[in-house]
Amino acid sequence: MTHTLILDIGKTNAKLLLINEAGEVLAREVQANEAVQGPDYLELGVAALEAWLLRCIPALPQRERIAHLHISTHGAAFCAIDGERLVLPPMDYEWDGYGAHREAFHRLADGFDATGSPDLPLGLNAGLQLYWLQQTQPAAWQRIRYWLPYPQYWAWWFSGVAASEVSSLGCHTHLWLPERQQPAAWARRAGIADLFAPLRPAWEVLGPVKPDLAVRLQLPTTCQVHVGVHDSNACLARHLHAVPHGTVVSTGTWCVVMAPGGTAAALTPGRDELVNVSVEGGAVPTARFMGGREFAALCGGADPALATLAALDELLAQGWAATPSFAEAGPYQGQQGRVWQHGLVQAAGAQAVPAHLRPALAALYGADITAELVASLANGAAASAPVVVEGPLAGNVVYNTALSAWLAGRRVLRSTDALEGTARGAWMLADWPARARLSGWYEPLPEVGQDLQQRLHRYRNQRTALLVSI
Template identity: 55%
Template sequence: MLDLTLVIDIGKSHAKLLLVDDSGEVLEQHGRKNAPVTAPLGYSALDIGGLTDWICSTLAASRLTRRCARAITSTHGAAFVALDGQGLAWPPLDYEFDGYASQTSALHQAYQAQRDGFDATLSPDLPMGLNAARQLYWLQHTHPEAWARSRTLLPYPQYWAWWLSGVAASEVSSLGCHTQLWLPDAHGYSQLAQTQGWAALFAPLAPAWQVLGPVRLELAEALGLPKTCEIHVGVHDSNACLARYLASDQDLTVVSSGTWTVLMAPDAPTATLDAERDMLCNVNVRGQATPTARFMGGREFAALLDGAPADLGTPADVTELLHSQTLALPSFAPQGGPFMQHTGQVLRAGQPVDLQALAPAARSALAALYCAQVTAWLVGQLRPGNPASTVVIEGPLARNPLYLGLLQALLPGHHCCASLDAMEGTARGAWILSRWTQPSAAQQLQAVQGLDLPDLLPYHADWCAHLHTF
């Protein structure tokens, strides 16, 4: 019986492998941490070797592998792979590598002079390698011999589809996620991608849900996959999370949480996007521009926890933070977000305080409060004038009741709902895309009850007032 879907979900910090039946139930799930490695050329690279070994050993050991009818991959963005005639042309770059050239270097200035403007790409200029075009430009000019081996360029999800099927393809949700490689309104490659010769190297475009072909015979035999297992094109992870909501006719903001907390509002205006606040347009699986805002919520939450359990804080702990005027001011992750140029600090009654001076429960409450405040602020930025919308929270934050209650209290004009799906939104979205033409069950959402904290909105107004000084 071939009734399972293999979902490979590769996030920046963690990777998951799930075997899901036709009803959508996860029958088996495996995970590992995901961290970069140092490439022979000296830069920080994606750990494709480690992930490959893990996927192979996990599938070979599972009794369910033989039941897989199809496979699909979702991965984090800002990641691209080059193939030569036999395999990897060079180790794929990690976007958190800190060597992409300082802002005073000639290489940086040359890139800045040639890249397309925000009005065309709807992609802000981001630090490190978060603009994937900067990665390609850096490698092309810093390691020309390695670059010369490039015959085909693939977005990261499509690398895994190629590894599984032997068929190369590209897909718009990965090409259009703040890469500066894609023009969302023109539905084509940027001038930079064309003049540098990259556009000609990208594999042909295909929809995320398309079947590329069966699994490679040698992989099927080695791993125990059926020879008829169909390999789908795959998708950018945040856009996988959004995909299940694209048929909605209501004003909707989807909050996809993980290492990044990404807010996507398909019906929001693009004219008010602020590039200086890391606001941009992603491109959804249908090729449509999607107004987006984000911050590195998972990293910032962990930084504020400073070792405390994530679920330790209570509404009473929040009340104490409000009464003591303890504020967490952004940002606690320099890699992105609306306040990435500012170093985060915690203030109590206007004076800096060390995180370790706070009890673990207070740190847990502060982390939830801070992430709720940034989320609420970004909802307001995406929807100026505060028009009412439904805000759906997916991922780890959907399972944090303190964060949820605070967010609803901070957004009194909106209707917040938490996903009840036991499967996280990115993996669920990938599973749905593997059966895109079939009817899907309604999303399991639970309305959020806002916490009754009379001092919260004045506290948040004070927090917002501090932001105006940034």
């Protein structure tokens, strides 16, 4: 039996997972990610991740059985290499020092109708990052051989083979035309598209781990490195064929709602709605918000495990509510989040809520925004297809109860897989399409009693009225 090593780099943490052919996790290592202030911009901590990999991989059990290595990372991150080394470190997408270059970029970039990329805050459009670097780092720019999306950078670090991949090029970058499946016109005119490495599928093998690196990592010289994938699209891949046309709700730092059965025509870019690109190249209508970050803000330090049905009952009885937004992204970006009791705004915000009720409010708020986004993408085949919830909130009883009530009429499933969707999707892509239809980790959300359902609908109507009143 051989094993697959998954490197899963999220914005908050990086994880190494050793998974056997049966899909069981044999070992797990976690490293917190920290940005580094470089001379010109805030950088992702590449050096720290390299040191962690060099330290942790040689300590993994059963290394001699590792036959595949697959990588999943967050989006909005690109690395410039000269063929042998990193030339420009990846920018942290939360840095916002673009100044007048942002406006100049928006004048150049193809429109939303072509790219499916809205104009996002901070550095969440990777095309803006690359444009700014082209304008401000001319000497370094001359040395660039390839611009690699973050998953493909790490695949290159392991294998020495450079590649590009559609799910990373097409995740709100302004660099890709999803319908035409080619680089954006502005990126071609600017010479940026000329620096993209050859396009290869996420599941394809690039080659073995570099011999000298295999020795340092104590990996077999036959261990094959795959191209890699954008993390949200790794989550989508695991359900793409198991639940055809299903709308996938991937929860985490970002809560991303993806409707491969929907149509992009009705998307509203100002609400952080966009077109993602699946690993198979299909355009995927998508909406999102920073649910994990907003959940933490509303918890205000309280233990998330306090989100119980008893707490939900007490929360509704006391008249608490929350209106968006508590992060700089999502359908209500730019709007100040507020906490209310019996229709009166609370100056202390989340801290006004009793600590034992805050996690229930946070979960209720997350379910509220999720239900709104699912409804906004409910067109075409997505209008009647099942909804699949996965990630941390899939195990939250308050979130699931509210979502079940607010999506009544839709078949709503939750993933019971103990392994997070990004890692499971990457594992499946290490043997694609053979693993594409694997399932067995779905269960329907429980139906909600009539009394609680009515109370939850009253809460939602109240939240809508409060938003209108602001």
